[in-house]
Amino acid sequence: MSDAPILSVAGLRKAYGALTVTDDVSFDVRPGELHAIIGPNGAGKTTLIHQLSGSLRSDAGRVSFAGEDITRLDMVERVRRGVARSFQITSVLEGFSVLENAALAVQARSGSSFRFFAPAAREAQLNALAMDALARVQLDDRAQRRAGSLSHGEKRKLEIAIALASGARLLLLDEPLAGAGKEETAVLVELMQDLKQTHTIVLIEHDMEAVFALADQVSVLVYGRMIATGTAASVRSDPDVRAAYLGEEEAA
Amino acid sequence: MSAASQVSPAATPGVAEHRQGGMLAGRGAAMAAAVIFLLLALLPLAATALNDPFLMVTATRIMIFALAALSLDLVLGYGAMVSFGHAAFIGIGAYAVAILSANGVGDILVQAIAAVAASALFALVTGAISLRTRGVYFIMITLAFGQMAYFFMVSLSAYGGDDGITLPARSTLFGAPLLDDDMALFYAVLAVLILAFAGLRAVVASRFGRVLRGTRDNAQRMQAIGFSPFRYQLTAYVMAGAIAGIAGVFLANQAEFVSPAYMTWQRSGELIVMVVLGGMGTLVGAIAGAIAFLLVEDWLAIFSEHWKLGLGILLVLLVLFTRGGIVGGVERLTGRSQP
Incomplete structure (x- = not known):
């Protein structure tokens, strides 16, 4: 198998x-x-x-x-x-918070996004799963920062966290x-060692x-x-x- | 909070953009809007005190365009779709009133439903086609559709054609001529404006709005996490068209006259100017922009018949020296940092 x-x-x-x-x-x-x-x-x-x-x-x-x-x-x-990808040239939503970058990827796979009134930023379920992905790449302490304000290395980590948050297996x-x-x-090599345990x-x-x-x-x-x-x-x-x-x- | 304070003030255009993006989460926009709405609500008192009934007529007209600009901000400011045919939706809404009342249907609820249905349908069809293009082509194709609607109404001789058509009377509500009173019309428009503002504020912060904003910032990223932009952009386009149709219903009632002039491309351009002037992607900016634009227009017209030249110069200065329009300027003056 x-x-x-x-x-x-x-x-x-x-x-x-x-x-x-x-x-x-x-x-x-x-x-x-x-x-x-x-x-x-x-x-x-x-x-x-x-x-x-x-x-x-x-x-x-x-x-x-x-x-x-x-x-x-x-x-x-x-x-x-x-199947999720990361980008060679960092491609995160710079104006969004780190948390929202990951939460959007969770949102994409959890229920309809044709919901017009409840504030998305306060959806506990989305945020919890997003925090899990951020914790995995050790960005959980940066969750409320604006993604554009992260260092280069942190943005690379966020790229990976977004892919994780999308629920990808590959x-x-x-x-x-x-x-x-x-x-x-x-740090990133160590992170990928860890990802190998759970992802292809x-x-x-x-x-x-x-x-x-x-x-x-x-x-x-x-x-x-x-x-x-x-x-x-x-x-x-x-x-x-x-x-x-x-x-x-x-x-x- | 601390994160926001670490961001240096708008040193780059990119930062300025994102400050606008953060605005909707802030209390600042809501407070500014509340002040504007409160002043508007008190305006009839001032009009009575000054014995200047024309003040209320002007204010009603301004609020109607603020409503249309507000809807345009959803597609332009939050969706990054530069629609150059937005006045067509106002015209369709206005003609729904004119055509129905010419045929004996004077109830505003029926008219409003027809106006929303017609403008939403027009938005759905033209939006579905326009959204297959990007950038300048999107601007051109929305402009073309707007002009098509304009020329259709010009050729509609049964309802006045180029000359337009005068309404037999203002709309009624369950048979009662409530809107005949200018003050009643004023408050009706204000109520709808507040409702639209509150509704759109919720929409842009919702799941749907977050996808729309994400697509504006980076469409490729959104696709890479599993969102197809088209459906969301089209939905926003239809919502905006429907709201602009409501603005048309009020415009017809305010003027008691409807003509194709409401839907020329110049009108569409003015709506874009209002949104940019006020600050894109802030909602409150669209309202402030509409107020500023129409007041300046009236004011300059007093001095010279060449007032459009003055308006042009003012706009150039504004674009050159302020970023983020009126909202951006107020933010810098108050030093308010956005979360």
Whole structure:
């Protein structure tokens, strides 16, 4: 049972004119796994996240989640089924409180939002679940702050808290460490270690140290093609990968 | 509370915007509105004391446009939809009164129901189409629909066409000519204005309003947590259209005359100016903006027939030197920080 993949991607394609950005990508993610996707700049990692989250339509191929074909579903439908993404460039509601950012994600999955008179900010149920998500990323003490006033690292945490609050089972994290300093990175890596206990995660990340510390499986994307998939150790020793990618990093 | 005080005062446009967003949660807006409503409620006393019945007529007209501006603030200020055809809804509401009373239906409740139904339906159809576009295209398409409504009424020769139509009488309530008295009409409009303000204040703080505000700030984020903006924006658009239709019912009664001039694109533009002038996304700002705009208009008209030039200059100065309109200015003067 646990061996049945929760996310299954087969033959996924996306091309912009002559430029193939996602070229026949296939991989499986089993429940509870953290599957990292690495690759040099321009490899098509973010495009792949867009395709998985449903914000970008694929030209061909199939995406299945929990046994259901979700290829034709848009982002809103996929979120409802439990696939949530974070953004590479922080995308929180800056003018809202930290709590409301998370509470809105809870609201999206709890009852109708066509309610016009009761003040939403005072809905205890929404706020309680939102606080749970914030506590998970250690932002509960910032709940009443305006999201725009958070530090960069805190906003990265809020991104993750919002995805958690949406009730997702599968988190698609698009470079959660982007722009984070050394200390912030350590905190975020620890946070993702914790998330692994409860969530399946597809992680796109540039920070190799973090990837090899966290990932159960690593896939390497180069020019839209997946040239290797396997455990961190096996990918690390793969000669193609070393040539295409890791070599550059180590030389740099 | 402490969080708010850590935010530096409006140093960037972004911050200014968010201060407006926070306004609805604050008591400041409600207090300001209460003061405005109280002064309005006392106005008839002043009119009697000064023996100036025209004061009440002007105030009634101002409140009617405040009601329309209030509804526009829901789509413009909270929904970030720059609707350039909002006057069409006023016109539809006004024509509902004119057409029904020309056909012997003078009861205001029947007229109001017809006005709300017609303007809401027009909003539903045009909104569903317009909301497929964004930005400048949304402005253009709402403008186009507004002009279509305008030219339809111009060509409606049975009801006066371009010249408009005079009402046989003001509307009645259960057969009683209650609104014939200017003071009764004044208080009826004031009551509806207060009701609309209180209702919309609840709406923008509700679940629905929170989705609307979230979509205004970051539509992509809202989709990523599972909200499709379209349904919420369309609902807001229809609600605003219906309220503007009510404003039209009162406008027809106040003037006892209806013409296509009510629904020109200039009128729609003026409504936008009222909302921006007062401060978008605050509700109380729309009311203050309508009052300021129409008073300045009247006042400038005394000095010169070229008063629109003066109005233009005032607007340019206001946009350049104040952020957040009248509400933003008052906030800075009182140093009130918003939660």
